[in-house]
Amino acid sequence: MGIPVAQMAAVTKYVLKQRLIGRERYPLVLMLEPLFRCNLACTGCGKIQYPVSLLKKNLSVEDCLRASDECGAPVVSIAGGEPLLHPQITDIAHGLVSRGRFVYLCTNALLLERKLDSFQPSKYLSFSVHMDGPRAEHDLSVCREGVYDEAVKAIRAALARGFRVTTNTTLFEGVDPERMRRFFDDMMELGVEGMMVSPGYSYEKAPDQEHFLRRERSHRLFARMLGEPKRTWRFNQSPLFLQFLMGKRDFECTPWGNPTYNIFGWQRPCYLLQDGYAKTFRELMEDTDWSRYGRKSGNPRCQDCMVHCGFEPTAVRAAFDSPRAMGATFAAMVTGRL
């Protein structure tokens, strides 16, 4: 598996502590959105549709670090928008790293090579490069020619300088499982530490509403794509989550698992839905009516969602729920089989 031992140890320690103190709801990954502006306009993205004055806004370094302190999650995913457009992104990453957070800085990599000098390689910092598949599929997904090639070049440069690099891949209707398997080979040959895959969420505000995967289609796609996985593939994800994507396990969403903080505040209820904002993390956790979310709630916006921000936390929790699930997790990690 592509998850570093130090990160696994930190997350394990954190989860065990939460269970020991009897905390029912706890976050695993803070989704930090320090800005909404982006240098791409991807077909399936519903995050950047705001008036220009809001797109120009940045969270301050202090806001970002305070959010991390409030939340306490051991992992922070810096998303957006394109985080490398934030004028203080290095300070934000540095501040989080110095707090011992495992930081995944999500980027389309267009600005990565020119910004590398301002970052320091660290076991706590990984560039999570957006790669939606092979060259043709990726460029089509991000609506710009040459982005795949730029990203590959930037990944090589980052790896050469000793940075950790992972990829994150969002999949939509029409993807070819065989081509995706070859894409996984390509990423491994490139030398990335691990890959993350997830079906896209059907954002209401995304321009393309036709190509979001429905649940059954997702299961079929992931079963074909991840069936008989190659031993060389490393996924930076819980094996139980990948099995869920393949339809081998049934999980319910943990909407509080990856809480989201941005210029509006703490987003209710999750990274994908915007039903309002809380002023503090505590208010988010205590005053949100969580029973309204997840597949069992009947909420139509949750029925087809299988995105990692809701189900990866469930998979991690599940691994601690029974020796059998823990065993399955370790077996998949050791053998690479899903």
Add this chain to the structure above:
Amino acid sequence: MTDPRLAELVEQAFDYRGYVTLRRTDGSALVGFVYDRGPSHVEVFDEAATTRIRVALADIAGIEFSGEDAARKSQDIWERRKGTLEPRDTPASGGWEQTRPVLLVTALDRELRIVARALGASAREGGVRARVAGGDFVGACVGIGGGARSAVERHEPRAVVSFGFAGGLDARLRPGDLVLSTGVQDEGGQRITAAQPLRATAAAALRGLGFFEGEIVCTTAVAATPDAKRTLAKDGALAVDMETEPVARAAGEAGLPWLALRAIVDAADSTLPPFAREAGNRGHLTHFVPAALKYAASGPRAVADLIRLARDARRAGAALEEALRRVAPALAAWGGSA
């Protein structure tokens, strides 16, 4: 009990990705972005996206969807260019960077003139605009104690520099010595840390010139006597000024990196003459000259004080000018731009 028609409008406004106009029952109007709502209020960002305003539903007579819907616009663009991609040579920044300047905030006209000389420009109407080594710079004289926030909002910079004179608190510092601030604390002890990568860039450019790095204390009254300076120096601060804290705060609120570059006029063991203790408006000559002449008339010792102060101010001015000459190209090339 909320009018159902208004409740419906509020939901539509919350879902709308553009500005709306709230017509109040008192006849006034507010243009803003509705980012949240509660049972009896809406939360709004004003049109400049700088201020959050809570408006009671009882005060709202109607809502107009007056601004462009960014989500609709994004869908229209996508529909128009369906299947065609942005060309390979589209700027990596997506049009979000390059034109934003570095803002140099001064309190005194004299300091602004130093900015103009160092950047090879002329000061006009309280401002300086210059282009150095391909980077844009704006100098703004905002007076003592305030005005930094409106300068940041007006110029939309990518970084902010607090630039000008300071008083020495550390006995090692003599008139003309430069201080590059690691942070600033206000009189209540609240600290704001300067942006590390930006500071490192400036420090590298100043190498060979001789400068001190440390904290600045920002006060609301002139620290004129050795006793007053000793009190302020107790936490190890190097220098004192009256401008850096509002500059740092305004930058932080806008999510921008900042630094302070100051030059010492009065050392820790010196006493400022009484006329220099009054924080006149931007240090206009019309304010200072009559006061200085009046002071000089009080005796030979006052004349000596004036000569010494003028000499020290010249030294500090020359140091600032040389420092900015060296730092400006480095700031222009600084990779942390938005």
